[in-house]
Amino acid sequence: MGHAQPVGAKPERQQAPQAAGLADLVNRLAQELAEARRALAAATQKLGTTSRTLEGRTQELTEAKAALALLLATLDSTTEGILAMGYFGRAMHYNTRFIEMWGISADKLATLNDGALMAMQMSLVKDPARFLAHVEARKANPDTEQFIMIELTDGRIFECHVMPQRVRGKRVGSVTSFRDVTETQRLGRVISALEAEMPREVAEAKASAY
Numbered sequence: 001m002g003h004a005q006p007v008g009a010k011p012e013r014q015q016a017p018q019a020a021g022l023a024d025l026v027n028r029l030a031q032e033l034a035e036a037r038r039a040l041a042a043a044t045q046k047l048g049t050t051s052r053t054l055e056g057r058t059q060e061l062t063e064a065k066a067a068l069a070l071l072l073a074t075l076d077s078t079t080e081g082i083l084a085m086g087y088f089g090r091a092m093h094y095n096t097r098f099i100e101m102w103g104i105s106a107d108k109l110a111t112l113n114d115g116a117l118m119a120m121q122m123s124l125v126k127d128p129a130r131f132l133a134h135v136e137a138r139k140a141n142p143d144t145e146q147f148i149m150i151e152l153t154d155g156r157i158f159e160c161h162v163m164p165q166r167v168r169g170k171r172v173g174s175v176t177s178f179r180d181v182t183e184t185q186r187l188g189r190v191i192s193a194l195e196a197e198m199p200r201e202v203a204e205a206k207a208s209a210y
Contacts, residue, residue: 081158081178084165085114087142092117101158101178126151138162143171149181156182 081098092113098104102121104112118135125131134148146162159179164171 079179083176083178084173085176086173087171098178101180124152124154126153134160138174142174150178156180157185 078095078097081101082095083098084093086092099109102124104120108116108120122128122131131150134146138146143164145164146160148160150158150160152158157180159181160176161179162174162176165173165175
């Protein structure tokens, strides 16, 4: 006699596909979980690398700011007026002595650019045409070192030295130094006049000085 099947029980052929489908679902979820863990590990590693890179860049920026502050302090400690001009974007940097020598007021610094500075200098020099010719020659020969004596209308005399500025061999701008040589030039003229009037006495004075 055959065994009676319990009421409500499903045949074994229906339970097998259900079990197989559940196993597939479990396997798929396990694979997705494994992929999610690998993605999380990769993201964590990338975040750590990014964090270390950011820390390194922050340190570099801090060091660069310190170096710039030292450079600016060094420029302000010199007795020469320094003007640095960039060829790209016409960036302008100057020290305190440069502002003092050319009498640039504080209210004009915010809008100071190449054109405004040129106009200001032209109004102060004794020979504007000669000064303009020097500027044009500098623009025409940017790789050449230049030297000029500039006389101002107030009697002062500036020694001007223009040097090309290069970074890794590539020209990026120029650095111009201005030195007030008014007293030196005055003494030179006095000595020249004395040499013309009393050559022997001046020669003896020079010999005794050495």
